[in-house]
Amino acid sequence: MIKFLGLFVLSVFLVESAKGKTHYHKFVVKSSSYTRLCASKDILTVNGKFPGPTLKAHRGDKIVIKVYNQANTNITLHWHGARQPRNPWSDGPEYITQCPIIPGKMYIYKIDLNREEGTIWWHAHSGWARATVHGAIIVYPNKLGSGYPFPKPFSEIPIILGEWWKKDVMEIPSNANKTGGEPILSDAYTINGQPGFLYPCSKKGTFRMNVLQGKTYLLRIINAVMDENLFFGIARHKMVVVGKDGLYIKPIDTNYIMITPGQSMDVLLQADQPPSLYSMAAAAYSSALGAGFDKTMTTALIDYSINATYSSPKTPYLPNLPPHNRTEASTAFTKQFRSLATKDHPAKVPLDVDTFLFFTISVNLLNCSSDEKCTGPFGKRFAASVNNISFVTPPVDILQAYYHKIPNVFKMEFPRKPPVEFNYTGDNLPENLLTPSFGTRVLVLEYNASVELILQGTNVLASDNHPVHLHGYSFYVVGWGFGNFNPKEDPSMYNLVDPPEETTVGVPKNGWVAIRFKADNPGIWLLHCHIERHTTWGMNMVFLVKDGDGPTSGILPPPHDLPKC
Structure with a gap:
């Protein structure tokens, strides 16, 4: 087994066009060391960050990413939620739409954001590399469009739910394959890379979101966890879910969400509580009888102190999340999803199925x-x-x-x-x-x-x-x-x-x-x-x-730099 660690170094510049902007990025893979749960280890990262950098664009824009692999392992990247019209060459799953980028080689991904609007994400699609190789993609409304279908928030914050293992993540599948059993469980869940104050040696690194009382914030929540659905909530605060998977939905008022691995949700939070210190938290929803899962809870902080003085509680308020096996709670939340079905955001449901x-x-x-x-x-x-x-x-x-x-x-x-x-x-x-x-x-x-x-x-x-x-x-x-x-x-x-x-x-x-x-x-x-x-x-x-009959209904030709197996 090859041991490796990595870093994607990011640079960006823009080219304006009549149809939108083209965003050019450069990722270079190298090694990076991180400390969590009282111990340090090397992990595969992007731009030295865990999670990786957030990419931003408008609907109608294009993103071009040149990836140099200077790690000692293969890598591919997937743009989760991007439809990639006629361009499966840039979709990313290893041995499905491309051979991997081997160490020392480069590949250019092209992402065309023609329909997506809201929060999607990117992650590795090679082995278990996505455990640490992932980040948010924020797609803003088209500049010529009508804007958000809800009041514009005061600020926005990506919230990426992840995991941390004390052992080498890339060895997990091969070790599990040797025994035929389940892969080892994570040692912690994380919010924006930090386990939170309920874990040892994590209080100083707990992610903290500073808020102004009375303002509304847009949380762009992504479940990048490898193996578990999650319940997520914020103590003493209601949330309004307004988007899912880079698409808007009718607003849902809720005390918690259930978000599966791979899903993203746009959630409005109004900072309307008395000034204090509150927790956001996530814990597993595990419905499979007998399956092992990480039973811990990750936390982050909502802090009103930037415009108010208060006595900080000894323990920040925690949300009341449903029990780990509460399928009824998961169902009560997910059954509320509805498309906007408006003029600007129509629901084009196929009615005649063949x-x-x-x-x-x-x-x-x-x-x-x-x-x-x-x-x-x-x-x-x-x-x-x-x-x-x-x-x-x-x-x-x-x-x-x-x-x-x-x-x-x-x-x-x-x-x-x-x-x-x-x-x-x-x-x-x-x-x-x-x-x-x-x-x-x-x-x-x-x-x-x-x-x-x-x-x-x-x-x-x-x-x-x-x-x-x-x-x-x-x-x-x-x-x-x-x-x-x-x-x-x-x-x-x-x-x-x-x-x-x-x-x-x-x-x-x-x-x-x-x-x-x-x-x-x-x-x-x-x-x-x-x-x-x-x-x-x-x-x-x-x-x-299959390809269609017209000149614009077929797969685009393969790029010149396509990796070889």
């Missing part, structure tokens, strides 16, 4: 060889699957194999429905359902197809709340429910007027969601669970969206 897909998502088990001692349930090895196929990463990226017609890299035979029908959410399911098949298969979609996809959670080993992310697209969540999807009854309850538009959706524990999208972005696009252990185990699949 392509129906049904995917089961499962955690599985594999038998161990006679000379192995596996630590998974029943002495077996963990796996995961979509439609009972556990994804196998190819040696050459699928996009180049498709574009250049390289044979024997993937097969175009991913099933449109489960190979076996059963009671997906039933108890005591038969043991023969535990073992998946394996393969590198893609599902072909015709250009401009109107797609309805049912994502069905299963109880094959243990059900969980799975955050499913689709690259290259946003989609409308037109329905959801618990138990098995009923094709005769459930569609009558769909919301086709103002369903939320998202890029990462939480499939509820022992439940399902129905999403719709128009397949108008040609290319190779990954769909996967954003719980990293599930992705590592194979809970991924790939869409191949």
Whole structure:
């Protein structure tokens, strides 16, 4: 195993154009040392920062990022929530749309922000590097547009929820693979890189947000945690959620949010409490029976002292977050999401569907060889699957194999429905359902197809709340429910007027969601669970969206500097 540490050095300049600005950045990867939880260690970072630098642009702008890899490990970057129209070459998932940038090499990413508005983010898409390689992308309204669909806040603050391990993060998946068991748990959650005052040696480094009484602040919250959904709240303050995944929603008044790995949310906070010291905090929502998870709580401070004098409490006020396993609380929050569905922000829901897909998502088990001692349930090895196929990463990226017609890299035979029908959410399911098949298969979609996809959670080993992310697209969540999807009854309850538009959706524990999208972005696009252990185990699949007939409806040509495998 190669040990490495890294740093992306960032420089930026702008070029103005008629359609917006082009933002040019330079990232250089080197090593960096950080101290957390009373100990120092080297980690992969961006520009010497954990989290990495925040990128800012307006809707209609472009971002060009030249990445020099001077670390001792491979790296790729993904622009999570950016649709990358016709340009899967810059999407970033390793061995899906590109080969990795090897040490000593460079690659240029190009991001076209044609629809996104609000908060999205960027992160590594190579091994477990995203644990420390991530940062926010803020997309402001188009300068010629109408501005925010809510009163302009006094100030804005990125709030990135992350994790910290005392051990080398990049060795976690290989060590887990040796035993077949779960990867080790993090030693702390973090807010903007700091664990908070509830952990040892962290009080001085606790992130502090200074506020003026009576002002409104926009919190741009991102869950960059590897393996856990999180509850988040602010003591004695209500929040108003106004955006999700770089798209606006109807305002939601709430005391807490539930945010899955991969999701971002725009939240308004009014500093309307008596001057004091208050905590924001996050802790796990873990719904899978028997699954291990970090049971600690990360905190940051809301401080009114910049315009008021007060006696600081011995312990800052803490929010009342739901219990770790409270699915009812998660559901009560997420069921409120609705699109704005206004003239400026319409909900363009596909009403006439011509392509129906049904995917089961499962955690599985594999038998161990006679000379192995596996630590998974029943002495077996963990796996995961979509439609009972556990994804196998190819040696050459699928996009180049498709574009250049390289044979024997993937097969175009991913099933449109489960190979076996059963009671997906039933108890005591038969043991023969535990073992998946394996393969590198893609599902072909015709250009401009109107797609309805049912994502069905299963109880094959243990059900969980799975955050499913689709690259290259946003989609409308037109329905959801618990138990098995009923094709005769459930569609009558769909919301086709103002369903939320998202890029990462939480499939509820022992439940399902129905999403719709128009397949108008040609290319190779990954769909996967954003719980990293599930992705590592194979809970991924790939869409191949064909080119259209016109000159502007096909994949752009590959760039000259595309990495080679």
